[in-house]
Amino acid sequence: MFKVTATPSHECKKAIMGVHDAMYVLGGKWKIYIITALLFGSKRYSELLRDVQGISGKVLSRELKEMETNRLVKRTVSVTQPVTVTYELTEYGKSAKSIIGVLSEWGETHRNLIVIDEPL
Numbered sequence: 608m609f610k611v612t613a614t615p616s617h618e619c620k621k622a623i624m625g626v627h628d629a630m631y632v633l634g635g636k637w638k639i640y641i642i643t644a645l646l647f648g649s650k651r652y653s654e655l656l657r658d659v660q661g662i663s664g665k666v667l668s669r670e671l672k673e674m675e676t677n678r679l680v681k682r683t684v685s686v687t688q689p690v691t692v693t694y695e696l697t698e699y700g701k702s703a704k705s706i707i708g709v710l711s712e713w714g715e716t717h718r719n720l721i722v723i724d725e726p727l
Contacts, residue, residue, distance in 0.1 A: 632677050633703065637662050637670050639710070642679065642696065642703050649683075649695035679703070 633639055637659060644650060644658045656667055671694060674680040679700035685691040 629706075632679070633706075635670070637666060638674060638679075639703075639707060641667070641670055641674065642700060643707055643711075645680065645694060645696045645700070646704055646707065649693045651691065651693055655694065674700070 633642075640659045640662070641655060644655055650658065652667070652671075655671075656662065656664060659667065662670075671680060671682070675682055678697055681695050681697050683693050683695070685693070
């Protein structure tokens with residue numbers, strides 16, 4: 608039987624495809640900010656609009672719909688007066704926590720290196 612072994616080129620392409628898939632779901636200017644805000648608990652639309660500074664209501668609405676389609680966010684409508692809509696991360700959405708933690712740490716290190724000029 609002929610055995611195929613993965614070449615470094617094949618492994619590289621596989622890794623790039625994984626990054627491509629992740630960036631397709633998490634890419635754009637706002638999704639990681641929204642996920643980060645929701646890592647601190649469920650929030651109403653107005654709270655997200657306030658917490659994610661600079662995002663417009665129209666863009667937030669579109670991003671939340673895309674994230675719901677990709678099963679990152681769960682939208683819950685409560686029959687209250689007035690109706691309350693909350694957003695929370697699904698278990699799958701919470702799986703991005705480690706990625707965001709590493710990204711946050713790297714960003715803080717970079718900020719210290721560039722702005723504060725601390726040595727690594």
